[in-house]
Amino acid sequence: MRVTQGCFSFLPDLTDEQIAAQVQYCLDKGWAVNIEFTDDPHPRNTYWDMWGLPMFDLRDAAGIMKELADCRRVYGDRYIRISGFDSGPGWESVRISFIVNRPREEPGFRLDRQEAAGRNLHYATHSYAVTRPEGERYTDR
Amino acid sequence: MNIQPSITVRGKDRYKSGVMEYKRMGYWEPNYEPKDTDVIALFRVTPQDGVDPTEACAAVAGESSTATWTVVWTDRLTAAEKYRAKCYRVDPVPNSPGSYFAYIAYDLDLFEPGSISNLTASIIGNVFGFKPLKALRLEDMRLPVAYVKTFQGPATGIVVERERLDKFGRPLLGATVKPKLGLSGRNYGRVVYEALKGGLDFTKDDENINSQPFMHWRERFLYCMEAVNRAQAATGEIKGTYLNVTAATMEDMYERAEFAHELGSNIVMIDLVIGYTAIQSMAKWARRNNMILHLHRAGHSTYTRQRSHGVSFRVIAKWMRLAGVDHIHAGTVVGKLEGDPNTTRGYYDICREDFNPMQLEHGVFFDQNWASLNKLMPVASGGIHAGQMHQLLDLLGEDVVLQFGGGTIGHPRGIQAGATANRVALEAMILARNEGRDYVHEGPEILAKAAQTCTPLREALDVWKDVTFNYESTDAPDFVPTPSMAV
Numbered sequence: 114m115r116v117t118q119g120c121f122s123f124l125p126d127l128t129d130e131q132i133a134a135q136v137q138y139c140l141d142k143g144w145a146v147n148i149e150f151t152d153d154p155h156p157r158n159t160y161w162d163m164w165g166l167p168m169f170d171l172r173d174a175a176g177i178m179k180e181l182a183d184c185r186r187v188y189g190d191r192y193i194r195i196s197g198f199d200s201g202p203g204w205e206s207v208r209i210s211f212i213v214n215r216p217r218e219e220p221g222f223r224l225d226r227q228e229a230a231g232r233n234l235h236y237a238t239h240s241y242a243v244t245r246p247e248g249e250r251y252t253d254r
Numbered sequence: 255m256n257i258q259p260s261i262t263v264r265g266k267d268r269y270k271s272g273v274m275e276y277k278r279m280g281y282w283e284p285n286y287e288p289k290d291t292d293v294i295a296l297f298r299v300t301p302q303d304g305v306d307p308t309e310a311c312a313a314v315a316g317e318s319s320t321a322t323w324t325v326v327w328t329d330r331l332t333a334a335e336k337y338r339a340k341c342y343r344v345d346p347v348p349n350s351p352g353s354y355f356a357y358i359a360y361d362l363d364l365f366e367p368g369s370i371s372n373l374t375a376s377i378i379g380n381v382f383g384f385k386p387l388k389a390l391r392l393e394d395m396r397l398p399v400a401y402v403k404t405f406q407g408p409a410t411g412i413v414v415e416r417e418r419l420d421k422f423g424r425p426l427l428g429a430t431v432k433p434k435l436g437l438s439g440r441n442y443g444r445v446v447y448e449a450l451k452g453g454l455d456f457t458k459d460d461e462n463i464n465s466q467p468f469m470h471w472r473e474r475f476l477y478c479m480e481a482v483n484r485a486q487a488a489t490g491e492i493k494g495t496y497l498n499v500t501a502a503t504m505e506d507m508y509e510r511a512e513f514a515h516e517l518g519s520n521i522v523m524i525d526l527v528i529g530y531t532a533i534q535s536m537a538k539w540a541r542r543n544n545m546i547l548h549l550h551r552a553g554h555s556t557y558t559r560q561r562s563h564g565v566s567f568r569v570i571a572k573w574m575r576l577a578g579v580d581h582i583h584a585g586t587v588v589g590k591l592e593g594d595p596n597t598t599r600g601y602y603d604i605c606r607e608d609f610n611p612m613q614l615e616h617g618v619f620f621d622q623n624w625a626s627l628n629k630l631m632p633v634a635s636g637g638i639h640a641g642q643m644h645q646l647l648d649l650l651g652e653d654v655v656l657q658f659g660g661g662t663i664g665h666p667r668g669i670q671a672g673a674t675a676n677r678v679a680l681e682a683m684i685l686a687r688n689e690g691r692d693y694v695h696e697g698p699e700i701l702a703k704a705a706q707t708c709t710p711l712r713e714a715l716d717v718w719k720d721v722t723f724n725y726e727s728t729d730a731p732d733f734v735p736t737p738s739m740a741v
């Protein structure tokens with residue numbers, strides 16, 4: 114399966130040139146660009162690990178692309194996403210977020226159902242990858 | 255321009271028993287300077303033939319505040335001058351002989367804090383049936399910050415909705431389940447599953463899906479939540495479906511909303527026809543229960559569409575932002591339903607901006623400060639398809655839900671294919687826009703290129719490429735920007 118979180122998951126994987134153009138768009142808007150990675154792509158996993166702090170003061174996409182290359186060198190077997198953060202009043206949140214790196218295989222999710230009274234079902238989404246400990250989830254797949 | 259100077263009768267003579275013209279009773283005050291705390295209403299007044307326009311406008315002020323048809327001595331037991339609404343400006347409507355714009359100021363103390371029902375009982379109460387008027391339309395309102403602050407506002411708001419859904423940087427995509435009536439719960443859930451799995455963020459009940467013989471509401475909720483959870487697991491993405499909880503009584507609505515909550519839905523839906531008090535109740539319920547609240551504006555065109563009489567949708571949008579819904583249908587411009595581009599732009603600004611400057615060419619007559627009230631997500635629905643993606647993005651922006659009902663379910667290769675076509679078209683357009691391309695003009699090329707690697711999109715473009723709805727709008731702004739315009 115293909116995890117379709119983020120802004121561009123339905124398009125073919127972005128090239129570095131395309132990623133740089135999106136990063137430049139964020140910088141031109143005055144947003145801080147952030148690189149995050151995870152091996153737990155559960156849809157409710159909000160806090161991916163940060164590759165350093167959000168780059169509040171970087172103004173050149175090339176600098177961020179270098180950070181992304183470094184992140185990929187270490188965590189290239191995981192999901193990596195880039196987001197643009199707008200600290201402007203009335204927003205103070207993420208403005209754009211997109212996946213820029215994926216594990217070679219994405220095993221996806223199992224849906225657990227627990228039958229309850231009145232035909233209700235309690236659902237739980239279970240990521241196949243997280244049956245292994247953090248850090249070992251995608252390495253030898 | 256003001257037509258007549260003040261002729262208010264003052265002192266003892268003002269309270270002599272008998273009938274007195276409204277404009278002499280203190281409802282026409284051309285020298286009045288509205289206070290920052292006043293509520294201001296702008297009416298389009300069309301007096302009956304032979305009725306003096308100033309008197310007609312003063313009567314609107316009177317009948318929407320303290321007046322009755324004759325002088326009453328009991329006025330003298332009150333601070334009557336404060337409670338009288340004051341018409342302070344009357345302008346002829348451009349290119350519309352016999353109609354006038356009346357600006358009327360109301361003291362803040364005339365209104366109960368935080369109650370749309372109280373506000374509307376005055377402003378659109380008796381006055382709309384007043385015999386000396388041929389027609390009357392409430393065009394716009396200026397809501398003072400002091401009054402705005404008495405309302406909860408959108409239960410969730412655009413920013414928190416995006417955070418909860420983990421979806422940023424693009425319009426959200428939805429579809430209304432079709433056929434809107436007749437599907438069983440089990441079949442209905444199938445449409446939801448296919449559309450969400452194919453790439454949409456939301457599906458939606460239609461306005462008139464409540465609890466009918468073909469599908470009890472509990473069946474719909476149970477099957478829909480199975481579909482939402484299955485689609486979430488299949489994609490790794492948060493999904494939702496607007497479960498319509500509109501029902502005969504508040505108790506029924508709470509019961510349905512509680513059940514949706516118990517099943518883990520992140521959104522419920524109501525119709526405008528449930529009324530302002532019920533809407534505010536549901537907005538408070540939604541905030542207490544971490545639920546996004548979708549409003550379908552069912553019924554609004556009965557009073558918003560004609561330019562001469564009724565209430566402009568921009569006013570309804572303002573009331574609904576105060577009342578506290580999170581989504582509101584606000585027009586598509588290019589789709590099958592009424593929507594002049596400039597007027598629609600005005601509605602979208604009212605929903606999404608923290609401050610609206612006066613902009614007559616968009617039909618916005620007042621500066622409006624929203625005092626950090628949450629933003630309200632506009633929804634574009636009705637006769638739109640993937641081939642219009644560049645136009646939709648240009649006209650409606652990024653913070654909007656684009657709902658492709660027929661444009662998803664009517665896809666020749668099925669609902670999933672339809673959903674995928676819409677999502678690919680959207681992502682390709684956002685990518686191009688952010689790259690700095692002239693996506694409005696290059697839109698068809700951008701879509702054609704994306705379709706090279708996405709067969710469903712190619713098929714969608716082939717089926718609907720020539721579908722447009724070009725009819726003249728009935729509700730266009732009265733003002734066009736011209737250098738010589740004096741306002």
